[in-house]
Amino acid sequence: MNFEFRQNPINVRTALAAIFIGTLIGFVMVTLFGYNPVEVFATLLKGAFGSAKNIATSLRWATPLMFTGVAAALSFRGGMFNFGIDGQLYFGSLAATIVGVICTGVPGIILIPLMMLTSMVCGALWAFIPAFVRVKLNGSEIVPALMMNYVAIHLTDYIVHYYFLASGTNGDSLKTERIAEQAQFSPLASGYQLTGAIFIGLFVVLAFWWLMKKSKLGYGISMSGMNPTFARYGGIQVDRMRILVMLLSGALAGLGGAVEIMSMRWRFESGFAPSFGNDGILTALLGSSTPLGTLIGAIFMGALKSGSLAVERYTDVSRSLATVIQGLIICFVSARLISKYIGFDKIAENLSVLFHFNRKAGEKDA
Amino acid sequence: MLDLGILGVTMRMATPILLAGTGTLYNDRAGVTNITLEGSMLLGGFFAVACSFFTGSWVLAALAGIATGIIVSLVFYFLTSICGGDELVVGFSMNVLLDGLSIFLLKQIFHQSGSLVDERIVGVPQISSEVLGGIPIIGDLFNGQTWIVYFTFAFALLTWVILYRTPFGLKVLACGESPQAAATVGVKVLRIRFICNLIGGALCGLAGVQISLGFLSLFTQGMTVGRGFIALGSVVFSKGNPLRLIAVTMFFGFAEAMSNRVQLMQLPSELVLMLPYLAVVILTFVRFDRLKKIKGMKDQEAC
Numbered sequence: 001m002n003f004e005f006r007q008n009p010i011n012v013r014t015a016l017a018a019i020f021i022g023t024l025i026g027f028v029m030v031t032l033f034g035y036n037p038v039e040v041f042a043t044l045l046k047g048a049f050g051s052a053k054n055i056a057t058s059l060r061w062a063t064p065l066m067f068t069g070v071a072a073a074l075s076f077r078g079g080m081f082n083f084g085i086d087g088q089l090y091f092g093s094l095a096a097t098i099v100g101v102i103c104t105g106v107p108g109i110i111l112i113p114l115m116m117l118t119s120m121v122c123g124a125l126w127a128f129i130p131a132f133v134r135v136k137l138n139g140s141e142i143v144p145a146l147m148m149n150y151v152a153i154h155l156t157d158y159i160v161h162y163y164f165l166a167s168g169t170n171g172d173s174l175k176t177e178r179i180a181e182q183a184q185f186s187p188l189a190s191g192y193q194l195t196g197a198i199f200i201g202l203f204v205v206l207a208f209w210w211l212m213k214k215s216k217l218g219y220g221i222s223m224s225g226m227n228p229t230f231a232r233y234g235g236i237q238v239d240r241m242r243i244l245v246m247l248l249s250g251a252l253a254g255l256g257g258a259v260e261i262m263s264m265r266w267r268f269e270s271g272f273a274p275s276f277g278n279d280g281i282l283t284a285l286l287g288s289s290t291p292l293g294t295l296i297g298a299i300f301m302g303a304l305k306s307g308s309l310a311v312e313r314y315t316d317v318s319r320s321l322a323t324v325i326q327g328l329i330i331c332f333v334s335a336r337l338i339s340k341y342i343g344f345d346k347i348a349e350n351l352s353v354l355f356h357f358n359r360k361a362g363e364k365d366a
Numbered sequence: 367m368l369d370l371g372i373l374g375v376t377m378r379m380a381t382p383i384l385l386a387g388t389g390t391l392y393n394d395r396a397g398v399t400n401i402t403l404e405g406s407m408l409l410g411g412f413f414a415v416a417c418s419f420f421t422g423s424w425v426l427a428a429l430a431g432i433a434t435g436i437i438v439s440l441v442f443y444f445l446t447s448i449c450g451g452d453e454l455v456v457g458f459s460m461n462v463l464l465d466g467l468s469i470f471l472l473k474q475i476f477h478q479s480g481s482l483v484d485e486r487i488v489g490v491p492q493i494s495s496e497v498l499g500g501i502p503i504i505g506d507l508f509n510g511q512t513w514i515v516y517f518t519f520a521f522a523l524l525t526w527v528i529l530y531r532t533p534f535g536l537k538v539l540a541c542g543e544s545p546q547a548a549a550t551v552g553v554k555v556l557r558i559r560f561i562c563n564l565i566g567g568a569l570c571g572l573a574g575v576q577i578s579l580g581f582l583s584l585f586t587q588g589m590t591v592g593r594g595f596i597a598l599g600s601v602v603f604s605k606g607n608p609l610r611l612i613a614v615t616m617f618f619g620f621a622e623a624m625s626n627r628v629q630l631m632q633l634p635s636e637l638v639l640m641l642p643y644l645a646v647v648i649l650t651f652v653r654f655d656r657l658k659k660i661k662g663m664k665d666q667e668a669c
Binding site: 002007008029033083129133139140142144146149151154157158161162278281282285317320321322323324326327329330331333334335336338350351353 | 448449460461464465469
C-alpha cells in the first residue's frame with residue numbers, strides 16, 4: 001500500500017470554493033431534517049462572531065488548533081503523515097499535569113516553563129516510535145501512529161485512575177487534582193474564555209514561519225519532504241530530517257495539550273481533547289501547510305466549533321454538524337477538480353475513461 | 367482463563383477485522399490506498415441498526431450495511447479517481463466526516479446522543495447445531511456464530527483462489543504491480559480498480575453489521591474503536607496475502623478476546639483495553655522478511 005504523502009499546494013480560490021460547497025451540503029442536510037437552514041446558519045454565525053464574547057470563544061477553540069495545526073503542517077512539510085497527534089497530545093499533557101500537581105511549591109515563572117518542557121519531551125517521545133518504524137524499519141508511520149493514539153488514551157486513563165485520581169471521585173470520572181495555582185492562566189478579561197494561551201499559539205505559528213522561511217534547517221525539511229532523492233544528492237540527511245520533523249511535531253502536540261490544561265481545564269480529565277488531533281490535521285490540510293494558511297485555518301475551525309456549540313444550545317441540531325462540514329471541506333479541497341469549477345469537462349472525461357475507453361489509464365498513473 | 371471457549375470469542379472478534387481487511391486487500395493489490403475502513407464500518411453499522419429498528423428484519427439490515435459501504439466507496443472513488451483528490455487526504459477526511467455523520471444522524475433521527483439501545487433492534491441470529499458443537503476444537507471455533515463469521519472465513523479463502531488462480535485476480539495483481547504495463551496489454555486499469563473499490567466498500571459495510579448487530583444489537587458512537595485501522599494494519603503486515611491476512615487477524619482477534627476475558631479478573635481495565643492496539647504496535651517491530659533471512663542463513667550454515 002502506498003502511504004507516501006506529499007501535500008499539493010492549494011490556492012485561495014480552491015479553498016474558498018471548497019468551504020462554500022462543504023457548508024452548502026451541510027445545510028442541505030439540515031434542511032432535509034426539517035430545520036430552517038437560514039435560522040441554523042444565523043445561529044452558527046452569531047455563535048462564532050456575534051459578540052465580543054463569542055469571538056473570544058472562537059479564538060479560545062482556535063488556540064489548541066494552532067498547536068496541533070502547526071504540528072501537522074510541520075510533519076507534512078517534512079514528508080511525514082503524523083496521524084498520532086492525539087496520542088502525543090494526551091501523553092504530553094498528562095505528563096505536564098503531573099508536574100503541575102506535584103510541584104506546588106515552585107514559583108510560577110519556573111513551573112510554567114517546566115510543565116511546557118515536560119509536555120514537549122513526552123510528546124516527542126510518543127512521536128519517536130512511528131518515526132523509528134518509518135526510518136529504521138522501512139515501514140509506514142501511519143499505522144503505528146494511529147494505534148499509539150488508542151494506547152495513549154487508555155494508558156493515560158490507567159495512570160490517572162491508579163496514581164493521580166482526584167480525592168472525592170471513586171473512579172467514576174477520571175480526573176486529576178487541579179494543577180498548582182501559580183500555573184493556572186486566568187482569562188484576559190473576566191467573563192471571557194480567552195487566556196494568554198493564544199499568544200503562545202501565535203508565537204508557535206511565528207516560529208514555524210521563521211523555521212520554514214528563514215532557517216537552514218527549514219530548507220532541509222521542506223526539501224526532504226518535496227523530493228527526498230534530490231535532497232539526498234544535495235547532502236541533506238533525509239532520514240535524520242524525518243525523525244527530527246516527527247519529534248518536533250510530537251513536541252508541539254504535547255505543548256498544545258499542556259497549554260490547553262494550563263489555560264482552560266486546570267486538570268487532566270479523561271477524554272478532554274476528543275478531536276484536537278484530527279482537527280489539527282484538517283487545519284493544516286486546509287491551510288496548505290503554510291504558516292499563514294494554518295493560522296487562518298485554525299481560526300476558521302475554531303469559529304466553526306464555537307458556532308456549532310451555539311447551534312446545539314439554541315436549536316435541536318447536533319454539534320457534529322461542524323465535524324461533517326469540516327470533513328466535507330477537506331474532501332473538496334483535495335478533490336481539486338470539483339472546487340476549481342472549471343474542471344467539469346475534466347471530470348466528464350475521467351468518467352468516460354472509466355466506462356468506455358482505456359486510453360488514458362496508463363497515462364494517469366505516470 | 368484459557369479454556370477452549372476463547373476460540374469462539376476469537377473468531378467473533380477477528381471477523382470484522384478480517385472482513386474489512388479482505389476488502390482492503392483487493393484495494394491494496396489493485397494499487398488503491400483506501401483508508402476509509404473505519405468510517406465505512408461505522409456508518410454501515412449505523413444504517414444496519416437503523417434499518418433493523420424500522421423493519422425488524424436482520425436480512426434487510428445486513429443489506430443496508432452493505433449498501434452503505436458501497437456508497438461510501440463510490441464517493442471515495444469519485445473524489446479521488448475522478449476529481450483528482452489525494453487518496454490519503456480524502457480517506458482521512460472521509461473518516462472524520464463519517465464519524466460526525468453517524469453522530470449527527472443518531473441525534474436527528476433517533477434523538478439520542480451517545481448510543482441507541484432498543485428492543486426493536488433485531489440482531490443477526492447465531493447458528494448453532496449439536497452435531498457441530500460435538501466436534502472438539504472445530505465446534506468451539508464455529509458453533510454459535512453468526513453467518514457473517516462463516517461467510518468471512520470462506521470469502522477470505524476464496525480471495526486467495528480469486529487473486530492467484532483467476533484471470534480477474536491476475537488483472538488485479540497486474541494493476542497493483544505495474545499499471546502502465548497492465549494498460550499496455552489491454553487491462554482496463556481504472557475499471558479493475560473501480561470493481562476492487564466496490565468489493566472493499568461492501569465488505570467494510572458488512573464488517574460494520576457484524577460489529578453492531580453480531581455482538582450486542584446496539585449502536586454506540588465511535589463503536590468501531592479503531593478496528594478499521596487495525597484491519598488496515600493487518601493488510602500492511604500480511605503484505606497482501608489473504609492466507610497471511612487470516613493468520614494476522616486471528617492474532618488480533620485473540621488479543622481482543624483475551625482483553626474481554628481478562629476484564630473479568632481483577633486487572634485494571636484500562637491496561638486490558640490497551641492490549642489489541644499494543645499488539646499492533648509491537649507487530650510493526652517484527653520484521654518477517656528479516657526472520658526469513660536469518661532462517662535462510664542458518665540453512666546455509668547447516669550445509
